[in-house]
Amino acid sequence: MTAHDPLPELDPVIHAQPRLRIVVALATLNAGDRVAFPRLQQLVGMTPGNLSTHLRKLEEAGYVAVEKAFRRRTPVTWLSVTRTGRRALEDYTWSLGRLLNAAEPQPAPQNPPAPAPSEAS
């Protein structure tokens, strides 16, 4: 990582499409609100095993909070996006916007082509 990368790196945790969709779906809920596993599964259209795998990765990254509880003796898993996760999604969306702008022809670039700005990648 150099101090001045010309373009932002994309967060590998949510760069995977299924995980991106999970975080986007959870981020539509207001802070403090949680959704049960089956409802999220229905929304994103994944198999339970698939969703569990992605949720574990997201939980490890600290993006998603997983809360196991019991309701009338039945286990329920409640899911929500953490503040870190919300910020990661915001950063990711911002980075995409920058990449998009960079891909378009720029009439007058701010920096003239500097000699090898990103050698250490």
Added chain:
Amino acid sequence: MPASTGDPADPTGAVASPTSPPASPAESLRLIDAQRKQAARAFFGTPVPILALWGVAWTLGFGAYYVTAADGHHLPAWVAGVVLALLGAAATAASVVQFVRQRRGLRGPSPSVAARYFWSWPIATLAMAVFDLGLDRQGLPGSVQSLLWSASFLFVAGLLYLAGGVLFGDTVMFALGAWTVVVAGASTFAGVPGNFAVLSLAGGGGLLLAAAVLRPRFRPARGA
């Protein structure tokens, strides 16, 4: 990682992305937008069908009352009562079904607020009915009863739309509430049967207009 480094000697001057995403950024942004819309629709639903149903119920129900009262008793008044009751029951059922389906599998502060708002409707409406019954028992003339019942229910609905506009930060809902309470208040000045025309056209019409204004905002995401 097959990261292509930006080539400083690129004659076109275009900056190659250091981490080329499998999907283009534009495509990823579209995906995020579509998923966000789909999730918002699933979690929060759309008020449009419910508003439209209630709009139809008020318009046709009170329209029927106006017709039976205004045009020399070709139709008995109970027909209008049945029309309004059936349409109102259908709209109520749709509201309950939507509420139950939306609440399933959600927990937290926002679903609790939504639940309290939902329960405000039967509580306020029943209390209004009791209030009207109490006045009726004191021996109100028939025309006053008719003015009272129709206007009071629309007034309660208007107040709750105002509350909904405040709770959910929805300008259209707030405007609908303001319009509805004004219409309800003004309807008593029209007398019977003019009040039914006011409630049908202005009251039901307001609901239908609100549904039409909100429709584009809740259109399903493209391709989803």
